[in-house]
Amino acid sequence: MINTELHKIGITDLAAGSSTGQQWFGHGPKITSYSPVDGQAIAVITASDARDYEKVLQTASQAKSIWADIPAPRRGEIVRQFGEKLRELKPALGKLVSYEMGKSYQEGLGEVQEMIDICDFAVGQSRQLYGFTIHSERPAHRMFEQYHPLGIVGIISAFNFPVAVWSWNAALALVCGNVIVWKGSEKTPLCAVACQKILADILQANQLPEGISSLLTGNAEVGKWLAADSRIPLISATGSTHMGRQVATTVAARLGRSLLELGGNNAIIVTPQADLKMTIMGAVFGAIGTAGQRCTSTRRLIVHEDIYEQVKTSLVEAYRQIKIGNPLEAEPHMGPLIDKAAVNAYSDALRKIEEEGGTFLVSGGVLAGHGFESGCYVKPVIAEVENHFKIVQTETFAPILYLIRYTGSVEEAIALQNDVPQGLSSAIMTTNLREAEYFLSHKGSDCGIANVNIGTSGAEIGGAFGGEKESGGGRESGSDSWKVYMRRQTNTINYSTSLPLAQGIKFNL
Numbered sequence: 404m405i406n407t408e409l410h411k412i413g414i415t416d417l418a419a420g421s422s423t424g425q426q427w428f429g430h431g432p433k434i435t436s437y438s439p440v441d442g443q444a445i446a447v448i449t450a451s452d453a454r455d456y457e458k459v460l461q462t463a464s465q466a467k468s469i470w471a472d473i474p475a476p477r478r479g480e481i482v483r484q485f486g487e488k489l490r491e492l493k494p495a496l497g498k499l500v501s502y503e504m505g506k507s508y509q510e511g512l513g514e515v516q517e518m519i520d521i522c523d524f525a526v527g528q529s530r531q532l533y534g535f536t537i538h539s540e541r542p543a544h545r546m547f548e549q550y551h552p553l554g555i556v557g558i559i560s561a562f563n564f565p566v567a568v569w570s571w572n573a574a575l576a577l578v579c580g581n582v583i584v585w586k587g588s589e590k591t592p593l594c595a596v597a598c599q600k601i602l603a604d605i606l607q608a609n610q611l612p613e614g615i616s617s618l619l620t621g622n623a624e625v626g627k628w629l630a631a632d633s634r635i636p637l638i639s640a641t642g643s644t645h646m647g648r649q650v651a652t653t654v655a656a657r658l659g660r661s662l663l664e665l666g667g668n669n670a671i672i673v674t675p676q677a678d679l680k681m682t683i684m685g686a687v688f689g690a691i692g693t694a695g696q697r698c699t700s701t702r703r704l705i706v707h708e709d710i711y712e713q714v715k716t717s718l719v720e721a722y723r724q725i726k727i728g729n730p731l732e733a734e735p736h737m738g739p740l741i742d743k744a745a746v747n748a749y750s751d752a753l754r755k756i757e758e759e760g761g762t763f764l765v766s767g768g769v770l771a772g773h774g775f776e777s778g779c780y781v782k783p784v785i786a787e788v789e790n791h792f793k794i795v796q797t798e799t800f801a802p803i804l805y806l807i808r809y810t811g812s813v814e815e816a817i818a819l820q821n822d823v824p825q826g827l828s829s830a831i832m833t834t835n836l837r838e839a840e841y842f843l844s845h846k847g848s849d850c851g852i853a854n855v856n857i858g859t860s861g862a863e864i865g866g867a868f869g870g871e872k873e874s875g876g877g878r879e880s881g882s883d884s885w886k887v888y889m890r891r892q893t894n895t896i897n898y899s900t901s902l903p904l905a906q907g908i909k910f911n912l
C-alpha cells in the first residue's frame with residue numbers, strides 16, 4: 404500500500420528502530436505497526452534496548468559540542484534544507500502519516516505542511532536568538548543577557564501528530580544549537596523512522612557527524628529512560644496527562660526541565676449572537692476531524708438556551724451527512740481510531756455517559772463489515788450531558804461531542820467552560836464585541852488557546868502552542884517558544900578601573 408512512498412523517502416530496510424543518523428540498529432522487542440485503515444501489518448520494527456539507548460546517548464553527547472560550535476544561522480541553513488526536502492516529499496510522507504495513523508490524506512498533507520512551516524519559522528529564528536541589554540546601576544558597566552544551547556533535548560511524542568509535533572521541537576531545538584533524541588509513539592513507529600531518515604540524509608549531505616538527530620523506538624519504558632537521564636537537560640513530552648504527570652515527577656526529581664503538552668477538554672461557547680452557520684461548521688470539524696483524536700478536538704459545546712434547540716437540530720442534520728471510511732479516499736469525512744484499545748475506550752465512555760444520565764442525540768457504535776475490517780471505525784456521537792459528569796471532566800480521545808446548555812450570561816458559560824481540570828483550547832462564537840472581549844480577558848477563558856469565531860482546533864505555527872492546568876503549561880512552536888530550548892545567562896562587564904559593588908556596598912582591602 405505504501406511501498407512506493409517508503410521508497411521515495413529512501414526507506415529500504417524496516418528492521419531497526421534506533422538511529423544516530425546513518426547508523427541504524429536495534430536489539431529490543433519487535434513492534435508491529437498495523438494500519439487502522441485496513442488492519443494490515445505495515446512493518447515490524449525492532450525497538451531499542453538499554454544497549455541501543457546507551458549508544459544513542461553517547462553519540463549524542465559527543466555530537467553536541469560540534470553542533471553547538473556551528474553558528475546559529477548556519478544551523479538554520481541545515482533546517483532550511485530539511486524543509487526543502489519535506490516540500491519534495493510532502494505527498495509521500497503525508498500518505499504514510501494517513502495510512503499509519505488513520506487521519507485523512509488532506510490532514511496528513513496538512514501535518515507535513517506544519518513541518519515545513521516550522522522549518523521556515525526556525526530558519527528566520529536562527530538569526531534572532533536575541534537577548535536584552537540592561538543599563539547597569541554601576542558606572543562604566545554593561546549588562547546583557549544571552550542564550551546558549553542546552554545540549555541534548557529529549558523528545559517524547561504522541562501518536563496523533565506523529566510527525567508535526569516532533570518537527571516543532573526538532574526545528575527549534577536544532578537552530579538553538581541542541582542535538583535531539585526522539586522517542587516517537589510506539590503506535591506510529593514508521594512515521595518516526597521516515598522523519599529520522601529524511602533529516603539524517605540532510606545532515607550527512609552536509610558532512611555532519613552522527614548524533615545530531617537520533618531516534619529511539621519503544622513504549623513507555625524507553626520514554627522513562629529519557630525522563631530519568633540527567634544527561635538530558637530538557638525533556639519535551641507530548642501525550643496524555645497521565646504520562647505527563649509521570650514524566651514531570653521523574654524530571655523534577657533530578658531538577659531537569661520539562662516541556663509538557665498534554666490532554667485537553669476543549670469547549671466552544673455558543674452565545675445567542677453567534678453566527679450559527681460558522682458555529683456548526685467549526686463544531687463539526689472540531690469534533691470529528693482526525694476522528695476526535697486531536698489534543699484540541701472540540702469535546703464540549705456550551706450553548707445558550709435561546710438557540711439550543713436550533714443548534715441541536717442543525718448539528719444532528721450535519722452529523723447525518725458525515726461519511727465514515729478509508730481516510731485515503733477523498734469522500735469520507737472521518738477515518739478510524741488509532742487501534743482497538745481506543746475503540747474500547749470510546750465504548751467505555753458511551754457506557755459511562757448513559758450511567759451518569761446523559762442522553763444520545765446521535766448514537767454511537769463500532770462499525771463492521773466491508774471497508775471496516777480493521778475494527779477501528781466508530782460512529783461519531785453527540786450526547787446531551789451536564790458539565791459535572793465524571794466522564795465529561797475526562798478527555799476521551801474519540802469523536803464524542805457533549806452538548807451542554809447554559810441559561811444566563813456569558814459569565815455562566817465561561818464558568819462551565821473553565822470548570823474542568825484541563826486548559827488547552829477554547830473558543831467563543833459570538834458577534835457581540837463585549838462577549839468576545841470578556842471571554843479573552845483575565846476573567847474569561849483559562850486556557851492556553853482562546854479563539855473567537857473559529858473552532859478549538861487547527862492552530863497555526865506562528866503562535867505559541869500549549870495549555871494550562873492539566874494540559875501541562877508548556878509552549879511550543881511559534882512566538883518566543885524557542886527560549887525554552889536554551890539556557891539564559893546574565894553577563895556584567897566592567898570597563899572601568901575600579902570595582903564598585905552593586906547596592907552601594909563598601910568593601911575595602
Ligand code: NAD
Pocket residue numbers: 559560561562563564568586587588589621622623624625626627630641642643644645646647649650664665666667697698699798800827869870874
Ligand atoms: P500517551 O500518553 O499514551 O503516549 C505519548 C508518548 O508518551 C508515547 O511515546 C509513549 O510511549 C510515551 N509514554 C507513555 N508513558 C510514559 C512514561 N511514563 N514515561 C515516558 N514516556 C511515556 O498518549 P497518546 O495516546 O500517544 O496520545 C494521545 C494524548 O496526547 C492525548 O491525551 C492528547 O490530548 C495528547 N496530545 C497533546 C498534545 C498537545 O500539544 N497538548 C498534542 C498531541 C497529543
